[in-house]
Amino acid sequence: MLALLLFRDDLQDLSPRDSAYASAYFTLLGLHHAHVALGLLLVAFVLARTSRGLTAYRVRGVQAVALYWLVVAALGVAVTITVVSPSL
Secondary structure (H helix, E strand, O other): OHHHHHHHHHHHHOOOOOOHHHHHHHHHHHHHHHHHHHHHHHHHHHHHHHOOOOOHHHHHHHHHHHHHHHHHHHHHHHHHHHHHHHHO
16 A cells, blocks of 8 residues: 555656656556465465365465566566665
């Protein structure tokens, strides 16, 4: 939630139309937020499915969601480096 508030504040200070950096910044950050939201939906879905018991098929679902979060975390590092890099 805090990230969305910071995203909104950034939009007030900087417009994607201002520069190529601003456009890339908002594109990367927006896509990252969308992937986090999708990940939360996937976790909720998997939790609902596994509440009735864990089968081999559902274990694969849990593993897939865990792998998804690993990729989202790695992309989050890349986004953070991209966002911080102009100030270095």
